Amino acid sequence: MSQTISARRAAGVVLAALVALPAGSLLFQSKGADATPPVRMTKAEDHQRTMEALHITELRKGKAGRDKSDPNFANYDESKANPFPNLPDPLTLKNGKKVSTPADWWNKRRPEIVEDFDREVYGRVPKNVPSVKWDVVSTTNGKLGDVDIITKQLVGVVDNSMDPDIEVKIALSLTTPAHAAGPVPVIMQYGGVGGFGGTQNATSGPPYGPNAFNAPLAGRGPAPAFGPSGGRGLAAFAGFGASGRGGRGPAGPTWQNQVLARGWGYASLNPTSIQADNGAGLTLGIIGLCNKGQPRKADDWGALRAWAWGASRAIDYFETDKAVDAKHIAIEGHSRYGKAAIVALAYEPRMWTAYVSSSGEGGAKLHRRNWGEIIENVAGVDEYHWMAGNFLKYAGPLGWNDLPVDSHELVAMIAPRPVFLSAGNGGYDVEPGGDSWVDAKGTFLAGVGAGPVYRLLGKKDLGTTEFPKIETLLATGDIAFRQHSSGHTDVPNWPYFLDFASRHM
Numbered sequence: 001m002s003q004t005i006s007a008r009r010a011a012g013v014v015l016a017a018l019v020a021l022p023a024g025s026l027l028f029q030s031k032g033a034d035a036t037p038p039v040r041m042t043k044a045e046d047h048q049r050t051m052e053a054l055h056i057t058e059l060r061k062g063k064a065g066r067d068k069s070d071p072n073f074a075n076y077d078e079s080k081a082n083p084f085p086n087l088p089d090p091l092t093l094k095n096g097k098k099v100s101t102p103a104d105w106w107n108k109r110r111p112e113i114v115e116d117f118d119r120e121v122y123g124r125v126p127k128n129v130p131s132v133k134w135d136v137v138s139t140t141n142g143k144l145g146d147v148d149i150i151t152k153q154l155v156g157v158v159d160n161s162m163d164p165d166i167e168v169k170i171a172l173s174l175t176t177p178a179h180a181a182g183p184v185p186v187i188m189q190y191g192g193v194g195g196f197g198g199t200q201n202a203t204s205g206p207p208y209g210p211n212a213f214n215a216p217l218a219g220r221g222p223a224p225a226f227g228p229s230g231g232r233g234l235a236a237f238a239g240f241g242a243s244g245r246g247g248r249g250p251a252g253p254t255w256q257n258q259v260l261a262r263g264w265g266y267a268s269l270n271p272t273s274i275q276a277d278n279g280a281g282l283t284l285g286i287i288g289l290c291n292k293g294q295p296r297k298a299d300d301w302g303a304l305r306a307w308a309w310g311a312s313r314a315i316d317y318f319e320t321d322k323a324v325d326a327k328h329i330a331i332e333g334h335s336r337y338g339k340a341a342i343v344a345l346a347y348e349p350r351m352w353t354a355y356v357s358s359s360g361e362g363g364a365k366l367h368r369r370n371w372g373e374i375i376e377n378v379a380g381v382d383e384y385h386w387m388a389g390n391f392l393k394y395a396g397p398l399g400w401n402d403l404p405v406d407s408h409e410l411v412a413m414i415a416p417r418p419v420f421l422s423a424g425n426g427g428y429d430v431e432p433g434g435d436s437w438v439d440a441k442g443t444f445l446a447g448v449g450a451g452p453v454y455r456l457l458g459k460k461d462l463g464t465t466e467f468p469k470i471e472t473l474l475a476t477g478d479i480a481f482r483q484h485s486s487g488h489t490d491v492p493n494w495p496y497f498l499d500f501a502s503r504h505m
Contacts, residue, residue, distance in 0.1 A: 038140065038165065038293020046295060047381040050389045051295060059396040062377035065437050074372050076436055084368040084401040090412045090453050102457055113413060116404040122343060123301035123388030125309055126290045130159035134317040141178060143356030145253070147260040148178035150323070156313055158286065166289045171273040172314050175256070176323045176488065177266035185352070185505070186327035187259050187498075188267040188314060188466055190307065190337035255332075255494045262498060265324065267314065271340060274310035275303045279385040286310070298389040305388075307337075308344035315350050328352045330501055334490040335438075338422075339363035339386065346413040353418045353504060355497040357490035360438035362386055364421050366407050366449075368400045369442035375400055407442075408449025411479065416457040418504040420480040421447050422493045425470055440483040441467050447479045475500050 041049070051059070063074035075081065091099040091109065099109045117123045137153045158172030176184055198292060260267045271277065283293050286306050301309075312333055319326040323335030331354045333341030338359030345354040356364050361373040362383075379395035394403055411419065421443050426434030444467055451498035460477030470476060473496055474481045480500045484492040 010488050013190040024144050031177050033177045038163070038283050038288065039238045039295055040283060041280065041295075043385065044381050046279045046282060047384055049295060050384070050392060051296070054389065054393060056392060056396060058391065060376045060378055061382045062142045062395075063372070063374055065372065065377075068498055074374075074437065075370050076372065077321040078371075078441070080420045081369055081371045081441075083370055087366070087406050087449055088404065088434070090409045090450065091456065096405065099329075099456070105453065105456060106446050110410040110413065113405055113409045115348075116310055117410065117413075119299050119388070120390050120394075120404060121388060122305040123390075124299050125301050125305060128162070129286070129290055129309065130162065132158050132313045132316065134172075134320075141259050144260060145257050147257075149175050149260070150178050151175045152321075154317065156310075156317070158289065158291055163289055163292045166284055166293060169273060170310055171270035171315060172317070173264065173268045174318075174321070174324070175267070177260060177261075177263060180263060180265075180323065183323060183325040184263060184265045184500075185257075185325050185330070185499075186267050186318060187330045187332060187355075188269055188271040188311065189255075189267055190271050190331070190333040190340055191313075217237065221235075234289055255491075258498055260493055262502065267318075269311060269314055271303075271310065275306035277303060277336070277385075279381065282385055287485045296389055298431055300388065302385055302391075304340050304386045305347075307340040308347055311340075311351070315348065326350070328505065330354060332357065332490070332497070334387070335356055335360070335488065338490075342410060342414075342419070345417070345419060346410050347381045351417070353420065353501050354414075355420045355422065355490070355491065355493070356443075356499075358424060358435055358438045358488055359443065363438075363443075364407055364411065364446050365439045365442040367394075368406055369445070371439040371442055372437040373439065400460075407446040411450035412453040415450065415453045416459045416478065416499065418478045418480070419447075420482075420493075420500050422481070422490065422497070423483050424489060424492075425483060425485050435488040438488075444468075444483075447481050450479060475503075478504070 009322055017197045040362070040369050051057070061072060064070035064072050065074050067073065071224060087146055090113065092103075093099060094112055099105050135157055136154050139150065142149050142151060152174045154172040156172060158168035158170070160166055160168065168426070176186070176187070187283060221432055256266050274449045275281065275287055282288060282296055283291065286309065287296065287301060288294075291300070315326065315329055315442075318324040318329055329350070330352050331341045331344050333339070333355075334357040337363045341354045342363050347354075359365065361367070363377045365371075365373070367375055372498050375391075376395040377383065379392045384392060395462065411421075419453075423437030423438050423440035423443050424441065426436060444462075445461050448465050454461050454477070460479075462474050462479050462481060463476050464474065467479070468483070470483050470485050472482065475496065479494075482493050482496055486492045
């Protein structure tokens, strides 16, 4: 019997009792149809609940990224950056045997790595995830630059019969050239969706704008002044040269213009229409729906894995659209959505490639690196919802070196498909918008560490183990890397990524 919304809100009176439940209680269990109304709590309350269930009394403090006078300021000294230099070997089985054939990688070692990431890092996608029905809300003809385009606004309605109080409607926008001779490749970006509370030019930051389909996931607070629709639009980066040369200068063509110039299409997927970007939303969205409004188990999926699931559902739609070459769907994301982009590519075998921009901790950066953003930052109350609950263990009482996997193995999960890793430069102590926080070298080293798997599968690695000078493009193999000098933005590396993707059609 479904519960009314008013009854759900009344559940707040039992919050204190829920937080006080001991580890091993039903707090981490999904309830049946006759259970009490879904639990609602703040992100701080859910974070504390997770710690108690894991028998954690205290987490180590995350690093300060902006205030150099803070005694806990992040490390940017390379001599202190590698306290655990020995990474897990992606080609050694847990029983100690070496992997020497592609068959052993696919059948033995890769499943071990996936299991470790599922259990300890990103969480498991439950078996009862409901189906999604895609509806085309509108189709419009227009023009972008000199190209005639057709834009479809879509909504993916998730079957919520398991809990009718929780609605999930995925917002997706697809634009293709109007006069294409046949199906075209599509570059899909995590960000705001034009007509759905964001901007199609959004290149960074979450779509905070008013979105009818995001109403059940509200609670982010006032919208920051990043752009006219709440998302941080390209206008925010008008000082960055889009020619791809990495320097500041006159704004060039948008990434959408660049994609259309190649005869391709582009899409924009709204992550927060899938799952809220905060811990308070974990009993709503797709995660909450699958748990019937109850809190997560320790190994349940977090928002990054949920956003990746949403990208897979978008591919389900693309496979039905005759305008789309569904064999060539790429994903792009910047900052937190860079994290989501690499997770999406790693777990979705139908995805062609990805542009992973400034992803930092929880993305392509090595977890064992002491540089900028670290595990303790992501395990804190503001970002823990991206990960599985179990991830908190590695910020106390366990350490970074206790993680059974590291991000080079996330890159290895992508093999043999191509992937483009990217970051900017500059620290917050140097200039606003600096990108040292995301650890460009730690991202590069993750690409290096994945090289043996790419070679085993007959592909080419980065071609070097030496961290390159800034603005150097490494793209002769199937793993690419480039650090630009324009700070925390994805704009300068778009042309390089599109060239890289073209070579891997």
